Amino acid sequence: QVQLEESGGGLVQAGGSLRLSCAASGRSIASYTMGWFRQAPGKEREFVGAIGGWSTSSTYYVDSVKGRFTISRDSAKNTVYLQMNHLKPEDTAVYYCAARSSMVVRTLANDYTYWGQGTQVTVSS
Numbered sequence: 214q215v216q217l218e219e220s221g222g223g224l225v226q227a228g229g230s231l232r233l234s235c236a237a238s239g240r241s242i243a244s245y246t247m248g249w250f251r252q253a254p255g256k257e258r259e260f261v262g263a264i265g266g267w268s269t270s271s272t273y274y275v276d277s278v279k280g281r282f283t284i285s286r287d288s289a290k291n292t293v294y295l296q297m298n299h300l301k302p303e304d305t306a307v308y309y310c311a312a313r314s315s316m317v318v319r320t321l322a323n324d325y326t327y328w329g330q331g332t333q334v335t336v337s338s
Contacts (some may be wrong), residue, residue: 215239215312215327222308222332225300229336233295235310235329242286243267246313247293248325249284251306251334258322261308264293266316273318278304300336307331 221233235247248263262274264284272284283296293310311325319325 215242215245217310217312217327217329219308219310219329219332222334224335224337227300227302227336227338229300230296230298231300231334233297233308233310233332233334235293235295237291237293237312241288242291242293242312243288244314244316246315246318247284247286248311248313248319249293249295250309250311250322250325251304252309252331253306256306258309259306260320260322261295263318263320265318271318273320275320297334300334302336302338305334305336307333 216238218236244266249261250258252258262284265271281299286293309331310329312327313325
């Protein structure tokens with residue numbers, strides 16, 4: 214069993230930056246693919262990006278965040294990060310981290326087993 218807890222959300226002006234953290238407990242997530250998703254009011258949950266497990270550590274991003282968002286992991290801290298730069302009002306959403314017990318990255322929410330409670334990110338114009 215893996216428990217995930219996001220932190221780092223908040224209110225930021227357009228053009229600003231935030232770093233979200235996803236701390237895992239229960240077991241090591243080094244082998245897990247870790248995904249970030251977001252859900253804006255009235256919209257479906259959307260894949261933002263993911264980092265593959267173990268030495269792959271390949272990263273994948275949705276086109277709308279490429280070049281602005283970066284996912285990384287610190288295996289010693291059992292934590293994954295989402296660095297968000299050049300934020301836009303359309304990035305406003307609740308951000309969730311999720312874990313998948315496979316090295317292979319997937320972009321569908323249903324492919325992820327464990328979820329955090331989410332953290333709100335609000336970008337003002």
